[in-house]
Amino acid sequence: MKYVNATNVLPEELVMELQKYIQGETLYIPKEKKAHRKWGANSGARERIEKRNERMKEAFLDGASIEELASCFFLSQETVKKIVYKKKDDLYT
Structure with missing residues (x-):
């Protein structure tokens, strides 16, 4: 899993809102359900x-x-x- 700095990809307002709930921690944002693929689908x-x-x-x-x-x-x-x-x-x- 690759980590991305939120300030590089999110609007400043959203980062400020997220900072009200969590600061300096790792936050996992899952894929949408429709984007999930079953195990082994990519590799064959x-x-x-x-x-x-x-x-x-x-x-x-x-x-x-x-x-x-x-x-x-x-x-x-x-x-x-x-x-x-x-x-x-x-x-x-």
Whole structure:
């Protein structure tokens, strides 16, 4: 997170108003809700994990065991169970 001096970006009147409530402290101003993106959306990690999980479910339906999948995908057996038994609608909501 990058810090910005308020006097460099805000009107003087607004800085003076903010100083009534907080002075010399760090103030976090969150993004608007509509500007938020889900985890992994920028890096593509979310998409890669979804594809991995689909491959894992397909392998499970084709007869691979939980133990085999855990070893193949380097995950714990409990994590594999959560993935293969989860309904498609429940993923990443």
